[in-house]
Every structure is written in structure tokens, then in C-alpha cells.
Amino acid sequence: MMRHKCPALLLALVSSLLVPVTQAEALPAPIKAIEARGATVVGEFTAPGGLRGYAARYNGQGLALYLTADGQHVLVGTLFDAQGEDLTSAPLNRLVYEPMAKEMWARMEGSTWIADGNKNAARIVYLFDDPNCPYCNQFWHQARPWIESGRVQLRHIMVGLLSSDSAGKAAALLTAKQPEVALMEHETAGDKSMLKALDKVPTKVQEQLDANLALMSELGAVATPAIFYRDDDGRLKMQQGLPQAQGLAEIMGPK
Incomplete structure (x- = not known):
């Protein structure tokens, strides 16, 4: 999942006012x-006690950076108020995760994939899929009720990862006269x-396969199936590996 992980805790009060960081502004050392x-x-957001808050991206995660009043030190972590409420999530979501989600979703839309299901489905699910992946096949079977009801379209972003012939099989699917039919036959x-x-x-x-694999890596996935x-x-959000029943319902929505 696209969630931030911060290595320290800092107790204090913080304002939620967000201030953009301009390229012309020199960042503190x-x-x-x-x-x-x-x-x-x-991006930058205001913080209490003379602190200045900065939102950053690092390896697909959000980091909150708090510059001390003297401008000489930085704290990396989650800020809590006196009631124990997390005050870092909101600015990170607004400045890091929401833009990142839009960017990565657009990247997946522009990748090379094979559609499975109704093109007008209300919900779209992306799957990084190796033709030799047995868990990808299990997920395909799990998804049938949602696909057959027309509620979900599953988009298989093909990669050649697991075996020496994975790329050749993925290419066979992508170059078939009817890729959707070829995929259906293979998965069935x-x-x-x-x-x-x-x-x-x-x-x-x-x-195309190389670009798909690079995108998979950028999204933080290391194995198939990687479901977004x-x-x-x-x-x-990302599901790495075959989902259990509760996770499947979250991914696919109501039947």
C-alpha cells in the first residue's frame, strides 16, 4: 500500500495550513x-514551536521533515498533538500521496495491458501478471464473480519475470490476434x-515488457501478482501476493 512510514515520533501541536515550496526558494541546509x-x-507546511514542516518523497513513501527553529537540524517523523492525534498524515496525504496516486494511476493506464471484463465497469483493478505465475492464475479465478457481473475490469500488465520463457509467453499473449481471448484461454x-x-x-x-517491469519496480512491487x-x-493501494477473502472484497468492491 501507498502508506508513509516514519522512523521517529515527535509530540507537539501543528497547524494544517499548507504552503507550497517554490523552485526559486532556497532550501535550508x-x-x-x-x-x-x-x-x-x-511541499512545505507550517508547524508549531518554531518548526517548519516539509513533505518529501523517498522510495515511493512520504516523509515529514521538521526543521528546528535554529535552522540547523531536521527531525524526520510523525507529529502528534497532546491528545495523541496524528497530525502528519493529512499534509503528507495532500502533498505526497494524492499527487502520487494520480501520477502512478496514469502511468498504469498508459502501460501495456490486456483487458479482462467490461470496459465500462465502475471499478478498474490493475494486475502485474507473469504468464507463469500460479498465484496470478488463482487471483484470476477469484475475480470471476466481479468480472462476470460487469462491475470490475481487470487489466493485466504483462511482465516476463519468473522463468526463462515468461517474456516469450507474455509476448505471445500481447501479439495474439485477440489478446483478450488468448488470455482467457490461458487463464482458464x-x-x-x-x-x-x-x-x-x-x-x-x-x-513494452521492459517498461512494464520498470513501472512495477517503481511502484514498489517485487513479485507477482502485484495488484493495484x-x-x-x-x-x-497495493496488494502484494494472493489476497485473502477480506482483502479480496476490499480490492474488488461489492459483487
Whole structure:
């Protein structure tokens, strides 16, 4: 899931007023030091006690950076008020996770995928899928009630990851005359599938598979199936691996 993980706790009061960071504004040295370690500062928000809050992205996660009043030190963590309420989530959601969700969703829309289900379905679910992945096939079977009811469209972003012939099989699906039909036949057959890998993957298709795999990595997924969906509040979430019953209902919504 796209959720922030901060390594420290800081107790205090904080204002929720958000202030954008302009490119022309020079960042304080401690904040620059965090950027030098790979973080990207995307916004600023006010904080109490002379602190200045900065929202940053790091390895697909949100970080809250709190610059001390002397401008010489930075705290990285979650800010709580005297009642124990988390006051860091709101600015991180607004400055990091909401824009990131829109960006990554658009990236998946623009990737190379095979549709499974009603194109007018109310809910879209993306799945990074290796043709040799048995858990991807199990998820395909799990999803049937939602797909067949027309409520969900499952989009298979094909990758060649697990076996030496994975890329060739993915290419065979993508280059089939009717990719949707070829995918249906392959998934229906399961471990008895007769899908034959292409001996030579066309250059264009290999580039598409490479781009899909790179996108999967950028999204923080390391294995298939990697399932991405938006919850009822529009937040981007990830399910790594085969979901259990409760997780499946969250991903797919009502039947």
C-alpha cells in the first residue's frame, strides 16, 4: 500500500495550513542534506514551536521533515498533538500521496495491458501478471464473480519475470490476434495451458515488457501478482501476493 512510514515520533501541536515550496526558494541546509540522500521535497507546511514542516518523497513513501527553529537540524517523523492525534498524515496525504496516486494511476493506464471484463465497469483493478505465475492464475479465478457481473475490469500488465520463457509467453499473449481471448484461454487452462512462448520477442514488445517491469519496480512491487486499486476515497493501494477473502472484497468492491 501507498502508506508513509516514519522512523521517529515527535509530540507537539501543528497547524494544517499548507504552503507550497517554490523552485526559486532556497532550501535550508539540513533539508538539502536529506535531498542529497535521495528524497525529493514536494511541499512545505507550517508547524508549531518554531518548526517548519516539509513533505518529501523517498522510495515511493512520504516523509515529514521538521526543521528546528535554529535552522540547523531536521527531525524526520510523525507529529502528534497532546491528545495523541496524528497530525502528519493529512499534509503528507495532500502533498505526497494524492499527487502520487494520480501520477502512478496514469502511468498504469498508459502501460501495456490486456483487458479482462467490461470496459465500462465502475471499478478498474490493475494486475502485474507473469504468464507463469500460479498465484496470478488463482487471483484470476477469484475475480470471476466481479468480472462476470460487469462491475470490475481487470487489466493485466504483462511482465516476463519468473522463468526463462515468461517474456516469450507474455509476448505471445500481447501479439495474439485477440489478446483478450488468448488470455482467457490461458487463464482458464491454468497449469494445463498450451500457451507457447515466442522464440524471438519482437523489439517493440520487448520494450513494452521492459517498461512494464520498470513501472512495477517503481511502484514498489517485487513479485507477482502485484495488484493495484483505488479505495472508496480514491487512494491508491497495493496488494502484494494472493489476497485473502477480506482483502479480496476490499480490492474488488461489492459483487
